Amino acid sequence: MYEVLSALLAVSFKFAFYYPIVMSFFWIAGGLYYYLRRERHARGRTDPPPLESTPFVSILIPCHNEGDNVRETIASAMAQRYPAFEVIAINDGSGDDTGEKLNLLAAQYPSLRVVHLDRNLGKANAMRMGALAARSEYLVCIDGDALLDEYATHWMVWHLCSGARVGAVTGNPRIRNRSTLLGRLQVGEFASIIGMIKRAQRVYGRIFTVSGVICAFRRTALHQIGYWSDSMVTEDIDISWRLQMNHWDIRYEPNAMCFILMPETVRGLWKQRLRWAQGGVEVLLRHTRDLVSWRRRRMWAVLGEYLLSLAWAYMMAFIILLWALGLVFELPEQLRVPTLLPSWHGVILAMICLLQFAASIVIDRRYETGVGRNYYWMIWYPMVFWLLSFTTTVAAVPKALAKRRGTRAVWVSPDRGLR
Structure with missing residues (x-):
């Protein structure tokens, strides 16, 4: 029994150590390949590719208790360098002055429409x-606290017009609030x-979300897929999987930038992050059975990558549990975890992590100046995140x-950080 x-335990240690290293090299290789093939000689953010036609676009902004941010968000949406668009703000039962501010903005901007939901x-x-x-x-969709870059709509519409099977385009969110260590770490996290x-x-054709x-x-x-599911705690992951399971392509456009507020406590x-993690698990539980089909084989890489991340998390929990038990009980030598403090393993992991951040700076410097200033702080990323x-x-x-299946996922106002 002890031998088993x-x-x-030996397998757990090896998996816990090698998994982040292998995935880091996989992401670095994939990211650099994408950059060298599609970004290095591509047009700059302010010089988007021309469109044969400029179809009318609707910018959707769902809002719940966004009174502090909605003016900036609407102003950035209205400043799009795109010839034909409307903005629709949906006030979803806000308890603050979001609705009143949206009504005043609707009087200011003729192309803004406001939809009020009573709860x-x-x-x-x-x-x-x-x-x-x-x-x-x-449809271009942003959050009620996000500032949309003026060229973002053009870049995303260009993708949607480039192929009949392009069902969605995901943009490049950037962190606005970076006054604390957690804020600076998230700047590097979103880039690298x-x-x-x-x-x-x-590169391998399917995006997790x-x-x-x-x-x-x-x-x-x-x-075709029935729009967003109101029972999933993360509607973006769910709709990404359902679109791709129905053979719609999702593109990534780093020039479609958006500046967002993130938690700093x-x-x-x-x-x-608990909500994000729960959303991933909910999608896994709901859709894995549907993915066991040869017609949906292109989603297997995304599924496998996510299953490995779950296994890694529980391997880490298993190792920490053994270490904690060893503080209280006398465990056999084979099961003893002497320390959780990083030794040479931790040094290697930190070096690989910094290598990944360095590669991301090479790629991301064209989208945001000064992102390298946060490189110093990224040494703390493995420990914290x-x-x-x-x-x-x-x-x-x-x-x-x-x-419980079918429980509606409602708004919970998040931490917007320090501004």
Whole structure:
């Protein structure tokens, strides 16, 4: 028995050590390949490719208690360098002055329409109402606290017009608030982790999720799959999987930039990442059975990558559990974990992590000046965010399993950080 557990512990240590290294090299290789093939000689952000026609576009902005941010958000949406668009703001049962401010803005901007919903029914429902009210086949969706870059709509519409099977385009969110260590770490995270992963996933053809804060959709594709699901805690992951399972393509466009607010407290960050992790598990539970089909084989890489991340989180939890038990009980030598402090393993992991951040700076310097200033702080990323990642994943699985099927996911106002 002890021999089996000892062998399991050895495998756990090797997997916990090698998994982040292998995935980092995979993301670096995929990200650099994408950059060299599609970005290095591409047009700059302010010089988007020409469109044969400029179809009418609807920009959807679901809002819940966004009174502090909605003026900036609407102003950035109205400043799009695109000739034909409307903006639809959906006030989803806000308890603050969001509705009053939107009405005043509607009087200021003729192309702004406001839809008022009398109670909080969740972001997915607000997006669906906005899509039904829209007059366009192409929908650009941003959050109520996001500042849309002036060329973002053009870049995303260019993708949607480039192929009949392009169902969605995910943009490039950037962090606005960076006054604290957590804020600076997230600047590097969105560049070197999230952006790099999306590039690598595009190389093998499928993306785990669009960025819900900035994305564009073809309404025909949404109509085919039944729009957003209001029972999923992360509607962006769910709709990404359903679109791709129905053979719609999702593109990534780093020039479609959007500046967002993120949590800068441990409590706010924990709640946000727990919701993300729970959303991933919910999608896995709902759709894995449907993916076991040869016709959907292109989603297998995304599924496998996510399953490995779940396994890594629980391997880490298993190792920490053995270490904690060893502090209280006398365990056999084969099962003893002497310390959790990083030794040479930690040095190697930190070096690989910094290599990934360096590669991301090479790629991302064209989209945002000065991003390298946050490089110094990224040495703390493995300690802070890897710990957060595996703990939220471990907590999310039972939370998702305990959730009653069909429960509506409603708005919960997040931590917007320090401004």
